[in-house]
Amino acid sequence: MNKALLALSITILSGSLLAQESPITPRPERVQISEGPEVPLVGGYLTVIRWTENNPGGLPVHYGIVHYGRDPKDLSQSAKNPIRLNPYHSSTVFRVNLCDLQAKTTFYYKVESMDSSGKTDGVSSPIKTFTTQ
Numbered sequence: 001m002n003k004a005l006l007a008l009s010i011t012i013l014s015g016s017l018l019a020q021e022s023p024i025t026p027r028p029e030r031v032q033i034s035e036g037p038e039v040p041l042v043g044g045y046l047t048v049i050r051w052t053e054n055n056p057g058g059l060p061v062h063y064g065i066v067h068y069g070r071d072p073k074d075l076s077q078s079a080k081n082p083i084r085l086n087p088y089h090s091s092t093v094f095r096v097n098l099c100d101l102q103a104k105t106t107f108y109y110k111v112e113s114m115d116s117s118g119k120t121d122g123v124s125s126p127i128k129t130f131t132t133q
Contacts, residue, residue, distance in 0.1 A: 027058050028056070034052050034054060035052035036111075037050065045099060048095055049066045050094065053091065058119070060084055062085055062113055063081065063114055063116070064083060064094030065080040065111065066096040066098065067109060069108060070106065070107060079098050102132065103132050106129055107132070111124070112125070
């Protein structure tokens with residue numbers, strides 16, 4: 001076996017190839033919410049908030065964040081869910097799960113997103129409402 005083929009075989013077997021590493025997506029000039037936010041599921045245990053943004057770019061891992069509360073002036077509770085950006089898609093759908101909310105209660109919320117380093121994508125929704133069952 002020649003030396004180049006042997007080195008390639010060792011590299012592959014040692015797991016040092018970075019085939020699973022996601023590329024950094026170019027950042028757009030401005031991130032905007034194009035759909036939502038909306039509440040496709042309001043349940044006793046689980047409520048889901050969903051919205052779509054143009055692809056915010058940057059680091060591969062982002063978080064959708066929902067700030068919520070029972071008073072529109074006090075959105076002190078928050079929940080976030082991770083998502084991995086697809087650099088080949090022009091938009092990104094964020095979904096955030098809110099669990100164990102009080103029944104028959106109106107909640108106010110707004111959404112935003114940030115990358116895994118904590119850098120905001122610079123977009124925030126207006127305050128909206130939903131009522132639990």
